[in-house]
Amino acid sequence: MFFDNCQLRNERLPVRCQSHKPVSFLAVRRSPLSIDHCTIIDLPRIQDPRGNLTFIEGGNHIPFDIQRVYYLYDVPGGSERGGHAHKELHQFIIAMSGSFDVVLNDGENKKRVHLCRSYYGLYVCPMIWREIDNFSSGSVCMVLASNQYDESDYYRDYGEFLRAQGRG
Ligand code: TYD
Numbered sequence: 001m002f003f004d005n006c007q008l009r010n011e012r013l014p015v016r017c018q019s020h021k022p023v024s025f026l027a028v029r030r031s032p033l034s035i036d037h038c039t040i041i042d043l044p045r046i047q048d049p050r051g052n053l054t055f056i057e058g059g060n061h062i063p064f065d066i067q068r069v070y071y072l073y074d075v076p077g078g079s080e081r082g083g084h085a086h087k088e089l090h091q092f093i094i095a096m097s098g099s100f101d102v103v104l105n106d107g108e109n110k111k112r113v114h115l116c117r118s119y120y121g122l123y124v125c126p127m128i129w130r131e132i133d134n135f136s137s138g139s140v141c142m143v144l145a146s147n148q149y150d151e152s153d154y155y156r157d158y159g160e161f162l163r164a165q166g167r168g
Pocket of ligand 1: 068070072080081082083084149
């Protein structure tokens with residue numbers, strides 16, 4: 001199924017986050033982690049004839065404290081990134097320039113989210129297999145992360161991820 005988040009914003013489907021209040025990590029942890037926990041979050045926009053400004057405060061606009069920022073750029077046409085899940089890491093993905101798709105998969109359900117603006121992003125909770133593709137020319141994918149880089153936090157094998165989800 002394809003979800004364009006411009007469509008999500010207009011139709012107010014449940015996947016869209018309605019407030020900027022932090023999600024309780026415990027609340028997330030008590031229920032199975034699924035793609036329904038992954039939400040589009042609108043960011044503040046200070047509109048100005050000189051150029052617009054958006055800001056993000058960890059724990060305020062997004063539901064975790066920011067420990068790391070990384071970005072994908074100079075992505076050749078047709079490339080695919082991701083292809084893994086994280087055990088504990090929370091992430092927030094923004095199209096800082098251009099556009100791309102994030103395909104979310106919790107082992108049972110999948111959805112494709114198209115990101116194309118720098119004033120909103122996609123929150124991705126732990127235990128979600130994600131792939132990023134359909135990069136436009138010159139696109140920049142910025143990711144805010146709840147922890148520093150730790151290879152042991154990754155599931156890079158899809159079968160192992162499914163088994164960890166109890167679906168293998
Ligand atoms: P990876 O997370 O697999 O990239 P993507 O999901 O975008 O396809 O990381 C690619 C490589 O970069 C891998 O060798 C790990 C390294 N890396 C770091 O050293 N630090 C980081 O913060 C990240 C995200 C990756």
